[in-house]
Amino acid sequence: MNLSPGQLDILFQALGDPTRRAILERLARGPASVTELAAPFDMALPSFLGHVRRLEAAGLVATAKDGRVRTVTLVPGAFTPVRGWLDEQRALWEGRLDRLDDYVTRLMKERANGSGSED
Amino acid sequence: MNLSPGQLDILFQALGDPTRRAILERLARGPASVTELAAPFDMALPSFLGHVRRLEAAGLVATAKDGRVRTVTLVPGAFTPVRGWLDEQRALWEGRLDRLDDYVTRLMKERANGSGSED
DNA sequence: TCGATACTTAGCTTCTTATCTAAGTATATC
DNA sequence: GATATACTTAGATAAGAAGCTAAGTATCGA
Secondary structure (H helix, E strand, O other), X not given: OOOOOOHHXXXXXXXXXXXXXXXXXXHXXXXXXXXXXXXXXXXXXXXXXXXXXXXXXXXXXXXXXXOOEEEXXXXXXXXXHHHHHHXXXXXXHXXXXXXXXXXXXXXXXXXXXXXXXXX | OOOOOOHHHHXXXXXXXXXXXXXXXXXXXXXXXXXXXXXXXXXXXXXXXXXXXXXXXXXXXXXXXXXXXXXXXXXXXXXXXXXXXXXXXHHHHHHHHHHHHHHHHHHHHHHHOOOOXXX
Protein backbone atom coordinates (compact mmCIF):
# COMPACT_ATOMS: atom_id res chain seq x y z
CA MET A 1 0.00 0.00 0.00
CA ASN A 2 2.08 2.86 -1.34
CA LEU A 3 0.83 6.41 -1.21
CA SER A 4 0.75 8.85 -4.07
CA PRO A 5 3.85 11.00 -4.45
CA GLY A 6 2.35 14.23 -3.19
CA GLN A 7 0.40 12.76 -0.30
CA LEU A 8 3.21 13.17 2.19
CA ASP A 9 3.74 16.75 1.02
CA ILE A 10 0.12 17.59 1.64
CA LEU A 11 0.15 15.89 5.02
CA PHE A 12 3.35 17.50 6.29
CA GLN A 13 2.28 20.88 4.96
CA ALA A 14 -1.09 20.55 6.64
CA LEU A 15 0.69 19.82 9.92
CA GLY A 16 3.08 22.73 9.52
CA ASP A 17 0.68 25.29 10.91
CA PRO A 18 -0.08 25.89 14.58
CA THR A 19 -3.74 26.65 14.03
CA ARG A 20 -4.24 23.42 12.16
CA ARG A 21 -2.37 21.36 14.73
CA ALA A 22 -4.47 22.95 17.44
CA ILE A 23 -7.60 21.98 15.57
CA LEU A 24 -6.44 18.37 15.44
CA GLU A 25 -5.60 18.42 19.14
CA ARG A 26 -9.07 19.67 19.89
CA LEU A 27 -10.66 17.08 17.66
CA ALA A 28 -8.83 14.24 19.35
CA ARG A 29 -11.24 14.89 22.21
CA GLY A 30 -14.23 14.53 19.95
CA PRO A 31 -16.06 16.03 16.95
CA ALA A 32 -17.10 19.68 16.86
CA SER A 33 -18.87 22.16 14.65
CA VAL A 34 -16.89 24.74 12.70
CA THR A 35 -18.03 27.63 14.88
CA GLU A 36 -17.26 25.70 18.03
CA LEU A 37 -13.81 24.85 16.71
CA ALA A 38 -13.17 28.42 15.63
CA ALA A 39 -14.10 29.99 18.97
CA PRO A 40 -10.63 29.89 20.59
CA PHE A 41 -8.97 31.53 17.60
CA ASP A 42 -8.73 35.24 16.96
CA MET A 43 -9.45 34.86 13.29
CA ALA A 44 -12.24 35.64 10.82
CA LEU A 45 -14.40 32.65 10.08
CA PRO A 46 -13.57 32.41 6.38
CA SER A 47 -9.87 32.33 7.23
CA PHE A 48 -10.49 29.64 9.79
CA LEU A 49 -12.59 27.62 7.41
CA GLY A 50 -9.64 27.64 5.03
CA HIS A 51 -7.64 25.73 7.62
CA VAL A 52 -10.38 23.17 8.10
CA ARG A 53 -10.55 22.70 4.35
CA ARG A 54 -6.83 22.17 4.17
CA LEU A 55 -7.01 19.51 6.86
CA GLU A 56 -9.82 17.90 4.97
CA ALA A 57 -7.84 17.95 1.71
CA ALA A 58 -5.02 16.19 3.55
CA GLY A 59 -7.46 13.54 4.73
CA LEU A 60 -6.78 14.39 8.37
CA VAL A 61 -10.37 15.33 9.14
CA ALA A 62 -13.74 14.59 7.64
CA THR A 63 -16.68 16.96 7.66
CA ALA A 64 -20.39 16.51 7.19
CA LYS A 65 -23.12 19.05 7.07
CA ASP A 66 -26.34 18.48 8.93
CA GLY A 67 -28.80 21.32 8.60
CA ARG A 68 -26.79 24.49 8.89
CA VAL A 69 -24.06 22.94 11.04
CA ARG A 70 -20.93 21.37 9.63
CA THR A 71 -19.43 18.84 12.00
CA VAL A 72 -15.73 18.08 11.81
CA THR A 73 -14.22 14.80 13.02
CA LEU A 74 -10.71 13.45 13.18
CA VAL A 75 -9.80 10.69 10.73
CA PRO A 76 -7.96 8.25 12.98
CA GLY A 77 -5.55 6.46 10.67
CA ALA A 78 -4.59 9.57 8.76
CA PHE A 79 -1.23 10.01 10.46
CA THR A 80 -0.02 6.62 9.37
CA PRO A 81 1.89 7.73 6.26
CA VAL A 82 3.70 10.36 8.28
CA ARG A 83 4.65 7.87 10.95
CA GLY A 84 5.61 5.49 8.18
CA TRP A 85 8.03 7.89 6.61
CA LEU A 86 9.53 8.77 9.96
CA ASP A 87 9.99 5.10 10.81
CA GLU A 88 11.58 4.37 7.44
CA GLN A 89 13.93 7.25 7.95
CA ARG A 90 14.90 5.93 11.33
CA ALA A 91 15.42 2.45 9.92
CA LEU A 92 17.71 3.84 7.25
CA TRP A 93 19.68 5.69 9.85
CA GLU A 94 19.97 2.70 12.10
CA GLY A 95 20.91 0.52 9.18
CA ARG A 96 23.73 2.89 8.54
CA LEU A 97 24.85 2.72 12.14
CA ASP A 98 24.78 -1.07 11.95
CA ARG A 99 26.98 -1.05 8.89
CA LEU A 100 29.31 1.40 10.58
CA ASP A 101 29.39 -0.90 13.57
CA ASP A 102 30.16 -3.91 11.38
CA TYR A 103 32.93 -1.98 9.76
CA VAL A 104 34.50 -0.98 13.03
CA THR A 105 34.18 -4.52 14.35
CA ARG A 106 35.88 -5.94 11.28
CA LEU A 107 38.59 -3.33 11.51
CA MET A 108 39.29 -4.22 15.11
CA LYS A 109 39.43 -7.92 14.39
CA GLU A 110 41.97 -7.28 11.66
CA ARG A 111 44.03 -5.30 14.10
CA ALA A 112 43.75 -8.07 16.68
CA ASN A 113 44.97 -10.59 14.12
CA GLY A 114 47.75 -8.23 14.46
CA SER A 115 50.22 -7.94 11.59
CA GLY A 116 50.79 -4.61 13.31
CA SER A 117 52.77 -3.33 10.39
CA GLU A 118 50.49 -0.43 9.38
CA ASP A 119 51.52 2.99 10.65
CA MET B 1 11.69 19.84 27.81
CA ASN B 2 9.24 21.89 25.75
CA LEU B 3 10.15 23.25 22.38
CA SER B 4 9.64 26.78 21.19
CA PRO B 5 6.24 27.46 19.65
CA GLY B 6 7.38 27.71 16.06
CA GLN B 7 9.81 24.81 16.10
CA LEU B 8 7.23 22.25 15.04
CA ASP B 9 6.07 24.55 12.27
CA ILE B 10 9.54 24.85 10.89
CA LEU B 11 10.11 21.11 11.13
CA PHE B 12 6.85 20.06 9.52
CA GLN B 13 7.25 22.68 6.82
CA ALA B 14 10.79 21.53 6.11
CA LEU B 15 9.49 17.99 5.69
CA GLY B 16 6.65 19.06 3.44
CA ASP B 17 8.75 19.11 0.30
CA PRO B 18 9.79 16.07 -1.75
CA THR B 19 13.22 17.43 -2.61
CA ARG B 20 14.01 18.03 1.02
CA ARG B 21 12.76 14.63 2.13
CA ALA B 22 14.84 13.03 -0.62
CA ILE B 23 17.89 14.89 0.68
CA LEU B 24 17.29 13.50 4.15
CA GLU B 25 16.83 10.00 2.79
CA ARG B 26 20.12 10.29 0.98
CA LEU B 27 21.87 11.66 4.04
CA ALA B 28 20.69 8.76 6.19
CA ARG B 29 23.25 6.75 4.24
CA GLY B 30 26.04 9.15 5.12
CA PRO B 31 27.27 12.74 4.71
CA ALA B 32 27.70 14.32 1.30
CA SER B 33 28.85 17.55 -0.31
CA VAL B 34 26.30 19.99 -1.71
CA THR B 35 27.21 19.23 -5.34
CA GLU B 36 27.07 15.51 -4.70
CA LEU B 37 23.68 15.89 -3.06
CA ALA B 38 22.39 18.08 -5.84
CA ALA B 39 23.38 15.73 -8.67
CA PRO B 40 20.16 13.66 -8.84
CA PHE B 41 17.98 16.76 -9.01
CA ASP B 42 17.10 18.69 -12.11
CA MET B 43 17.49 22.02 -10.43
CA ALA B 44 19.86 24.97 -10.50
CA LEU B 45 22.38 24.87 -7.70
CA PRO B 46 21.21 28.06 -5.99
CA SER B 47 17.69 26.68 -5.84
CA PHE B 48 18.97 23.45 -4.43
CA LEU B 49 21.09 25.22 -1.87
CA GLY B 50 17.95 26.94 -0.69
CA HIS B 51 16.54 23.56 0.30
CA VAL B 52 19.67 22.61 2.18
CA ARG B 53 19.52 25.91 4.03
CA ARG B 54 15.92 25.28 4.98
CA LEU B 55 16.79 21.86 6.36
CA GLU B 56 19.62 23.45 8.28
CA ALA B 57 17.33 26.15 9.67
CA ALA B 58 15.02 23.38 10.88
CA GLY B 59 17.94 21.70 12.61
CA LEU B 60 17.52 18.57 10.50
CA VAL B 61 20.98 18.78 8.98
CA ALA B 62 24.28 20.38 9.88
CA THR B 63 26.77 21.71 7.39
CA ALA B 64 30.45 22.53 7.58
CA LYS B 65 32.74 24.01 5.02
CA ASP B 66 36.20 22.62 4.49
CA GLY B 67 38.10 24.36 1.75
CA ARG B 68 35.67 24.96 -1.05
CA VAL B 69 33.47 21.98 -0.18
CA ARG B 70 30.49 22.18 2.13
CA THR B 71 29.64 18.86 3.70
CA VAL B 72 26.10 18.17 4.85
CA THR B 73 25.25 15.63 7.56
CA LEU B 74 22.02 14.43 9.10
CA VAL B 75 21.29 15.53 12.65
CA PRO B 76 20.08 12.27 14.21
CA GLY B 77 17.76 13.37 17.01
CA ALA B 78 16.14 16.10 15.00
CA PHE B 79 12.94 14.22 14.29
CA THR B 80 12.18 13.78 17.95
CA PRO B 81 9.80 16.73 18.33
CA VAL B 82 7.82 15.56 15.33
CA ARG B 83 7.54 12.05 16.70
CA GLY B 84 6.71 13.57 20.02
CA TRP B 85 3.80 15.51 18.68
CA LEU B 86 2.52 12.52 16.75
CA ASP B 87 2.73 10.33 19.84
CA GLU B 88 0.93 12.90 21.96
CA GLN B 89 -1.77 13.12 19.37
CA ARG B 90 -2.17 9.37 19.40
CA ALA B 91 -2.28 9.33 23.18
CA LEU B 92 -5.03 11.93 23.16
CA TRP B 93 -6.99 9.91 20.66
CA GLU B 94 -6.56 6.70 22.58
CA GLY B 95 -7.43 8.42 25.80
CA ARG B 96 -10.66 9.44 24.17
CA LEU B 97 -11.37 5.91 23.04
CA ASP B 98 -10.72 4.68 26.56
CA ARG B 99 -13.21 7.13 27.97
CA LEU B 100 -15.69 6.16 25.31
CA ASP B 101 -15.12 2.56 26.25
CA ASP B 102 -15.65 3.32 29.94
CA TYR B 103 -18.80 5.13 29.08
CA VAL B 104 -20.17 2.29 27.04
CA THR B 105 -19.20 -0.19 29.73
CA ARG B 106 -20.94 1.83 32.41
CA LEU B 107 -23.97 2.20 30.21
CA MET B 108 -24.19 -1.53 29.66
CA LYS B 109 -23.85 -2.27 33.34
CA GLU B 110 -26.65 0.13 34.09
CA ARG B 111 -28.82 -1.63 31.55
CA ALA B 112 -27.91 -4.98 33.03
CA ASN B 113 -28.89 -3.71 36.48
CA GLY B 114 -31.95 -3.10 34.47
CA SER B 115 -34.33 -0.44 35.78
CA GLY B 116 -35.01 -0.23 32.09
CA SER B 117 -37.02 2.96 32.56
CA GLU B 118 -34.84 5.38 30.56
CA ASP B 119 -35.84 5.77 26.95
C1' DT C 1 -42.71 34.79 8.00
C1' DC C 2 -38.87 37.28 10.25
C1' DG C 3 -34.70 37.47 12.55
C1' DA C 4 -30.79 35.06 14.11
C1' DT C 5 -27.37 31.53 13.29
C1' DA C 6 -23.95 28.98 10.69
C1' DC C 7 -21.59 28.77 7.32
C1' DT C 8 -20.08 30.01 2.24
C1' DT C 9 -18.46 32.60 -1.75
C1' DA C 10 -16.02 36.29 -3.87
C1' DG C 11 -12.45 39.38 -4.29
C1' DC C 12 -8.48 41.65 -2.49
C1' DT C 13 -3.79 42.32 -0.07
C1' DT C 14 0.38 40.81 1.69
C1' DC C 15 3.98 37.58 2.61
C1' DT C 16 6.49 33.46 1.62
C1' DT C 17 8.32 29.87 -1.37
C1' DA C 18 10.36 27.93 -5.24
C1' DT C 19 12.44 28.75 -9.16
C1' DC C 20 15.61 30.94 -12.46
C1' DT C 21 19.90 33.56 -14.54
C1' DA C 22 23.99 36.18 -14.07
C1' DA C 23 27.78 37.32 -11.74
C1' DG C 24 31.00 36.99 -7.68
C1' DT C 25 34.33 34.67 -4.24
C1' DA C 26 37.31 31.33 -2.48
C1' DT C 27 40.10 27.02 -3.18
C1' DA C 28 42.45 23.63 -5.55
C1' DT C 29 45.26 22.06 -9.48
C1' DC C 30 48.37 22.37 -13.11
C1' DG D 1 49.63 32.61 -12.21
C1' DA D 2 45.80 30.71 -15.01
C1' DT D 3 41.89 27.61 -14.96
C1' DA D 4 38.64 24.86 -13.14
C1' DT D 5 35.75 23.70 -9.24
C1' DA D 6 32.47 24.50 -5.59
C1' DC D 7 29.78 27.12 -3.83
C1' DT D 8 27.57 32.00 -2.88
C1' DT D 9 25.17 36.34 -3.56
C1' DA D 10 22.04 39.17 -5.85
C1' DG D 11 18.27 40.17 -8.12
C1' DA D 12 13.79 38.94 -10.73
C1' DT D 13 9.48 36.32 -11.28
C1' DA D 14 5.61 33.61 -10.64
C1' DA D 15 2.71 30.84 -7.79
C1' DG D 16 0.69 29.70 -3.42
C1' DA D 17 -0.75 30.53 1.41
C1' DA D 18 -2.88 33.24 5.01
C1' DG D 19 -5.38 36.72 6.21
C1' DC D 20 -9.21 40.31 5.71
C1' DT D 21 -14.03 42.45 4.53
C1' DA D 22 -18.38 42.36 2.39
C1' DA D 23 -22.08 40.10 0.84
C1' DG D 24 -24.72 35.76 -0.09
C1' DT D 25 -27.33 31.27 1.12
C1' DA D 26 -29.55 27.98 3.86
C1' DT D 27 -31.63 26.57 8.34
C1' DC D 28 -33.67 27.05 12.70
C1' DG D 29 -36.72 28.95 16.18
C1' DA D 30 -40.24 32.01 17.68
